[in-house]
Amino acid sequence: MSSLDIKHLNKSYGSVQVLHDINLEIPENAFVVFVGPSGCGKSTLLRSIAGLEEIDSGEIILEGRDVAKEAPVDRDFAMVFQSYALYPQMTVRDNIGFALSVAGRPKAEIHRKVDEVAQMLRLTEYLDRKPADLSGGQRQRVAIGRAILRSPKAFLFDEPLSNLDAELRVDMRLQIAELRRQMSATFIYVTHDQVEAMTLADQIVVLRAGRIEQVGSPMELYHHPANSFVASFIGSPKMNLLSVADLGLAGESAATLGVRPEHLSIGADGALEGTIAAIENLGPVSYAYVDVRGARVTVQLPPAHGFALEEAVKIGWADDALHRFDAEGRRI
């Protein structure tokens, strides 16, 4: 049985419909990541699941029970916000223990549980500080601690790491992965970050303009994108989408060809001719941006490549690396 089942969920703000007929099954204890361009409704979907937004219609079934009309606290989810949302006037201890104190639990029990959580998140020495006296990473750990304390059925994260600098983000990402191994709970996670999505997720849900484009494991999405939108959204740098008509590729039934930079190579017998417009050397790999008849194609190069700007080159690929899409962008 799946632990969370969303059926025909619709949500609008005023006259603007933001989520269109969302159907999603989230297996028990899965790690699900929502990705999509800004404004596509990721936060709205997460907040609807949390119960912070009223939905227009649809069901949210948690262990066989429709919770769509229930108050957030009765759904037994905990949420971690992008802005941390720590209560500024309370100490770290009071912040973490707030849910239990609101529920009127005895002081001794709250104290003990907060200590446990603080130990787990290495926050013990900060318990008497106010949030303003903590670093960004520490604040986010407090926010996560507040979520853990209630041992919820599901953790909801809305871009929890996007306010942190790159190094801290890697560190926190590993901590979240570790947390996931320790807790038996479902994780639903919204992010802009490709790497977070690919490394953390069991399942990625790609959203566009309030609709689900594809649901699948990271590798499924990477290797078998259902349409050109998913193809260009998953993977960094982006997949090259080549218009068959513009490039005059003979004998192709598809409208668009998709091919990832790592599957392209520059050689003597390439099908496309162009000039190198830019080269980025990142260390382990390099990327060449090649102008081909007005289109820009990204090609992955080996670290020691020896190509120069303005060089005329031919780009080739292995046929089995191609993704074919029809005129509507659907995979063929």
Added chain:
Amino acid sequence: MHKIFSLSRKEQLAVQFILIAWACVVLIPLGVAVINSFKPNLGEVYRAPLALPSEWTWSNYAEAWVGANFGGYFLNSAIVSLSVVVIVCFCASTTAFVLVRMPFRGSALLFACFMIGVIIPIRLALAPLFTIVKGLGLLDTLTGLILVQSASMMPVAVFILTAFLKSVPSELEDAARMDGALPFQIYWRVVLPLIRPALATVALLSFVQAWNEYFLPLIFLQSSELYPLTLGIAEFRAQFSVQWHLMFAGILIMLAPTVIAFLLASRQFIEGLTQGGVKE
């Protein structure tokens, strides 16, 4: 420090001259009052009003306080003003919380009514107000006066607090909802601490307004033992018409609480502005 624009030396002098002149205009009468309130007799006030007292004495304050029943007036003023502050802060903040965070059908209309209250002075509604207070049997009681004064402060207070609350991100309240807090707990434990700077403004405004109000007590009170300081000082003037040294002491007694209120409130502003919970 980086400045958006900087003044030339001459311009700075001109600006400082204007500011200092203004400060003098404000402070000189106050200084004269302070100096003269410490003088031992009236003769000294007449002979050299701007000179320091030959001998500093608190006796004028004592005499004003005891002799002219200032203690009683002061107590009435304090009861009225503090009650108004508590009532206005509580009612206006709960109202603003509901109007901003839980809008309902008709809430915009309700807000519009408060805004009309900001524009129209309460004195225009005096006749119906008088009838209502009379109908409630609250004429010539402090309760009646407190309610009327509180109501007269509500529109401005609601206006200030709604504007402030709109600028506060609602994620903290969402977090509290996820934590299972009920609406009143959210209001009391999360929202109230967040809007403290605005609340300090409202408390200060309503305190000063209530403390200095002359007109409403004049209309709604009859018995002199209920009089606040503003009315009491008028009696006092009749009694000590030319006793300027006593008069000054009385005025300064009346002024002291508002100054203290300003100092308290400004501390609140600063504390409120320097705490950060949401990532800025």
